[in-house]
Amino acid sequence: MVLCFRPLRPRCDPQFNLVCDDSWKVDLFQSCVNVGFFLGSLGIGYIADRFGRKVCLLATTLISAILGVLTAVAPDYTSLLLFRLGQGLVSKGSWTAGYTLITEFVGLGYRRTVAILYQVAFTVGLVLLSGLAYAVPHWRWLQLAVSLPTFLLLLCYWFVPESPRWLLSQKRNTQAVKIMDHIAQKNGKLPPPDLKMLSLEEDVTEKLSPSFAGLFRTPHLRKHTFILMYLW
Template identity: 45%
Template structure:
């Protein structure tokens, strides 16, 4: 029975038209990297200590550095076996009524909690942590910034999976981009942290839904033998985004403007509704064979090919829909031929890889050292992982490399204290990339 893959061979499995579509859709992965792991810079928690207004004034009079001011404000406490200035306690001393010189003796006084906010060793920069004082007892609220995004990811994956199958890939992608621009800009302008969390969740809802729709559309318009390659390269652009992110963060010193740079590209992606055609596979699944034929003929023309008359008749009379619909579509519709156990295992592995990979990336922000350089290196090591997938997945198969990568990842977690963190990221990136390819290609 003739399938759409056979027809696509006549039209060109990866010609000029598909390359143009691929180049456009790959750009979607660049801002997605900033949305996903930008919290490393947007929510950076610098060294901080309790603010004492009188000490701030005296620092100017005495010419103290911030570190010297911290010395007379924050007591030393034992943190992991090392004495460090306290971030959440201060000396219980009224500096306004105390006669102290610019070179006071070491203090041995009672301690008290914060009364006048915090000072941050983050001069000239602003994260949402420093803006809303999300430290000490409120430090857990920083994680809510990422948690609400992940909740949005979860809901968006299901919602846009249904919408893309019900109303088409192109329309769903348009809707997601309109929501992305709106919610992303609202996050940048939100006056309080609660509203930031709410619209951050909406932002994640649309970003993930649009990204998945984009992935499906791209794999549905190329020939069968090219799907694995475009799928991996599509995700490699996420790694490119990880390389660009620390450069942006270095020059953009305010987290709100950084948020604007994450949301602004989706204005451009709105134009894709007129630049990228609908998936012929989806149109055929909706019994819109005449429209699918028009798009495929236009695709063939751009590829400098011409559909034979027999293939045109195939669209109307001989198309076998069950062989043509992508496995990604079937998965969203819930009619995939995969056994339930395999589907559940794939979901669990995908969840585990995503959580641990995200945790490793976020660890860069609290591990000390140069956060910009460390993050850049963590993104750089993802490229060897992607190339390993390209070279091994067809020669060895899916299951053995996939299982091996997960075993290595698990062992790495157990001995994490003895190996470089970047190597762990490499293990999980290999596993994370294979999950998408394994599920989208398995027949």
């Protein structure tokens, strides 16, 4: 009996054929995402401070979903890199805006728990992704499978309010009081007695304007800014 063996070849899209001498393009593809993460982290925070956490979250989510679909139908490698770079730019911003939004809804005693639960969703998603990749082996269909459901997150527009802390920083006290009063009712608690006084205050003080220099304004902020820069 004669056994015939065929050489093993990596499974890849024959349209791009990213193997052998072109295998470095696979690493470049992932590097574009990381570059997008870095640049997005620098700029999206300003947008969230300037226009609001909710607006930033919804806008970056929409753009990320659209770019995810475009990545799945990319006709060439250059387009693939550009779409992936753009997705990296906004996806990190979407994560940051969501993280800031949920932690500003709760008090100091609950922020750590809320932040951990927010990160758990990322870990669970990675675990589920391996099973989904087994069921949908072709990368284009897999990309669509993880991109199309992202559009459902736009429903948050009707269910998730703006951050009351951000509204207060922008001197939009009436809106902030309305949201906090609604949260207190849902929690079955009475709103703080001084809450209604906020809505009576005139918008006479200057609004807080975000800037990169604000990260170094106080010694406490400087310390945490340098720590986070070193860790990243």
